[in-house]
Amino acid sequence: MNDERLTVAQPADDTNGPGPAPYPPGRPDRSAPPDEPAPPDQPDQPRRRRRRGPGPVTLLLLPALVTVTGVAAFLALGGLPNPWPDDDSGADPSAAVGVDPSYLPWLRKAASACTVLEPSVLAAQIDQLSGWSDDSDDLSGQKGIAAFTDDEWRTWGKDDDGNGTSSPRDPADAIMALGRRDCSLAGKVTELRTEGRINGDLVELTLAAYAVGPDAVTEAGRVPAAAKTYLAEVQALLPRYEALDREDSGSGAGGAAGALLTAPVSPLTITSPFGSREHPLTGVTKLHTGVDFAAPQGTQVVAARRGRVVFAALTSAYGNRIVIDHGTIQGKRVETTYSHLSALGVTVGQNVEAGAPIGRVGSTGLSTGPHLHFEVVLDGYYTDPRPWVLPDGV
Numbered sequence: 199m200n201d202e203r204l205t206v207a208q209p210a211d212d213t214n215g216p217g218p219a220p221y222p223p224g225r226p227d228r229s230a231p232p233d234e235p236a237p238p239d240q241p242d243q244p245r246r247r248r249r250r251g252p253g254p255v256t257l258l259l260l261p262a263l264v265t266v267t268g269v270a271a272f273l274a275l276g277g278l279p280n281p282w283p284d285d286d287s288g289a290d291p292s293a294a295v296g297v298d299p300s301y302l303p304w305l306r307k308a309a310s311a312c313t314v315l316e317p318s319v320l321a322a323q324i325d326q327l328s329g330w331s332d333d334s335d336d337l338s339g340q341k342g343i344a345a346f347t348d349d350e351w352r353t354w355g356k357d358d359d360g361n362g363t364s365s366p367r368d369p370a371d372a373i374m375a376l377g378r379r380d381c382s383l384a385g386k387v388t389e390l391r392t393e394g395r396i397n398g399d400l401v402e403l404t405l406a407a408y409a410v411g412p413d414a415v416t417e418a419g420r421v422p423a424a425a426k427t428y429l430a431e432v433q434a435l436l437p438r439y440e441a442l443d444r445e446d447s448g449s450g451a452g453g454a455a456g457a458l459l460t461a462p463v464s465p466l467t468i469t470s471p472f473g474s475r476e477h478p479l480t481g482v483t484k485l486h487t488g489v490d491f492a493a494p495q496g497t498q499v500v501a502a503r504r505g506r507v508v509f510a511a512l513t514s515a516y517g518n519r520i521v522i523d524h525g526t527i528q529g530k531r532v533e534t535t536y537s538h539l540s541a542l543g544v545t546v547g548q549n550v551e552a553g554a555p556i557g558r559v560g561s562t563g564l565s566t567g568p569h570l571h572f573e574v575v576l577d578g579y580y581t582d583p584r585p586w587v588l589p590d591g592v
Contacts, residue, residue, distance in 0.1 A: 297321060297330075297442065299530055300576050303458055303585030304358070304370045305442060308377025314384035314400050317442040320376060322435035323405070326428070332367050342366035344376040354379045359582050360473030361485075370582070383407040390416055405429050459502035459586045460552045462536060463559065463570050467492040472582040487580040488535065488573035495540060495568040497559040501550040502534045502572075502587070510542050516571065517562025518542050522550065530577040537571040538562050 297305075305317040324330060327345040339347045346355065346366040356378075357363060359370040366372050387403040390396045390412070396403060398420045406425035407415050414422050421429060470490035501522055509521035516537035524532040540560025550556060561568045574583040 297439070298369070299532065300581060301369055301373060302442065304373040306458075307585040308374045311377050312381035312384050314388070314404055315377065315380055318436055318439035319401060319405075319432075320373065320380070321439040321442055322432045323376065323380075323408075324373070325435045325438070326431050332369070342372040343369055344372040346372065346375060350379075351375065360471060362474050380404055380408060383412060386412045387415060396420060402429055402433075405432055459534065459574070459583075460500060461587055462499055462502050462534075462572050463491050463493045463497055466587065468584075469569060472580075472584065485580070488537075488571050489583045491570045491572060493559040493568065493570055495559060495561070497568075497570075498555055499536050499539060499557045499559060499570055501552055501554045501556050503532075503552050505534075505550060507544045507546055507548045507550060507556075508533070510544055510546055513537075513563060515564045517565060518557065518560065519563075520544060520556055521575075522556075531575075533575040534583075535571075535573040535575065537573075538565045538569060540568075 302317070305320050309315040309317045309320055324343050327340075328343045330343055332342050338345075341347075341351075342365070344366065351364075351366050354375040355364050355366060355371060356374065357371060358374040359368065361368070364371055366375070384400060384404040387396065387407055388400060391398070391400065391403065396415060396419050402421050403415060406421040406429055409425040409428040410422055414424065468489055469492045470486060472486060472489055474485055503522070503524045505522040505524035507520060508523045509519065511519065513519050516535075518537070518539035518541070520536045520539065520542060522534050522536075524534065526532075536557060538560055539557040540562065541558040543555055543557045544550060559568050559570050565571075572583055572587075574581050574586050
C-alpha cells in the first residue's frame with residue numbers, strides 16, 4: 199500500500215546456546231586401583247624413579263589444548279544450535295547453485311511457458327552469455343544478464359515485473375524475455391521434428407536454433423556444426439543448476455508446484471497486482487508494494503513459508519499487519535507480510551510452519567473492502583509476489 203522501504207526490527211538470534219560440556223576430570227593414571235594401598239618398598243630391588251608433576255610449560259599449555267580439542271569436537275557434533283528450525287526439505291536451491299534468490303521465481307515462471315525448458319537450461323544459458331553480469335558489450339551492443347541487443351529487445355522484451363520500465367538490464371524482464379525467445383524457438387523445432395525435417399533432442403535443437411537460427415538447423419537436419427561449441431558450453435554448465443528444477447523447494451504443504459511460497463489464502467484471486475497504480479482512497483499514484491487477493495471477511499490466512507513472526511500489530515495504513523521473517527538465503531533476508539487482517543492469530547517471536555493459520559482476512563486500515571494485501575520483501579525491498587506464489591504468474 200505504500201512505497202516506503204520496510205523497516206522491521208530484527209529479532210534477537212538465539213545463538214547463545216549451551217557451550218561444550220566441561221572436560222571430564224581425569225583420574226590419575228595409576229597402575230593399581232585407587233582404593234588399593236601401594237606396596238611397601240623392596241630394599242633388594244632398585245627404586246623406581248618418582249614420577250614428577252607437570253612442569254610450568256605443561257600447566258600453561260594443557261588447558262589451552264583441552265579447550266581447543268573440546269571446541270573442535272563440539273563443532274564436529276553440530277556446534278551452536280541454529281536459531282531457525284531445521285528444514286532440510288526447505289533448503290532453497292538458489293543458495294546451493296549461487297544464483298541470486300530473487301531470480302529463481304522468474305527462472306521458474308519463464309521456463310513454465312513451454313514444456314521443453316527447465317529453469318536449469320535458462321540459468322546455464324545466462325551463465326554462458328554473461329556470467330550473470332549486466333555489463334554491456336560495446337562491440338555487439340548486448341545488454342543485461344541475457345545479452346539482448348536493442349533490436350532483439352524490441353521483439354522479446356516486456357515489463358514483466360510491472361515496475362513501469364521494460365529493460366534488458368532488469369533481471370526479471372531479461373529472464374522472462376529469454377524464456378519467451380527460447381519457447382518460440384522450441385515451438386519451431388518441435389514442429390520441424392514432427393514433420394520429419396530435423397532430428398535430435400528438442401533441448402539441444404532449441405539451443406542450436408538460439409545460437410545459429412532455426413534456418414541453419416533446418417538446413418543441417420540436426421544440430422549444425424556451427425552451434426556445437428555453444429551447445430557444449432551450455433551443457434557443461436547444466437549440472438551446476440540442476441537443483442533449480444526441483445519442485446519441492448520448501449514452500450510447504452499447499453504450495454503450487456514450482457512455487458517457492460505457499461498460497462496465503464485460497465483460492466488466489468488477484469484484484470490489484472504489484473506495480474505502479476493510483477491508490478483507490480488517496481488518489482496518489484505510487485508503487486503498490488504487494489498483491490491484493492480477494493477473499494471474504496474472516497477467511498483463514500496462512501503462513502507462506504516456515505519462519506518467525508517479527509511484527510504483529512495494528513498500523514494506520516496496513517491495519518492489522520503480520521510480518522514473518524523466513525531467514526537469510528545467500529545473504530538476503532526474505533520476509534512476507536499480511537495486511538488488513540480482521541484478526542491476528544500469532545504473536546511476535548512465534549515460530550510458524552508453512553501453511554499454519556496466522557490470522558483472518560479483513561478490511562482494517564486504508565482498505566476499500568475485505569482482502570489480503572500480501573508482500574514479499576527481499577533484503578528490505580519489495581518485489582513482485584506473483585512468481586513466488588504462482589508458477590504461471592496468474
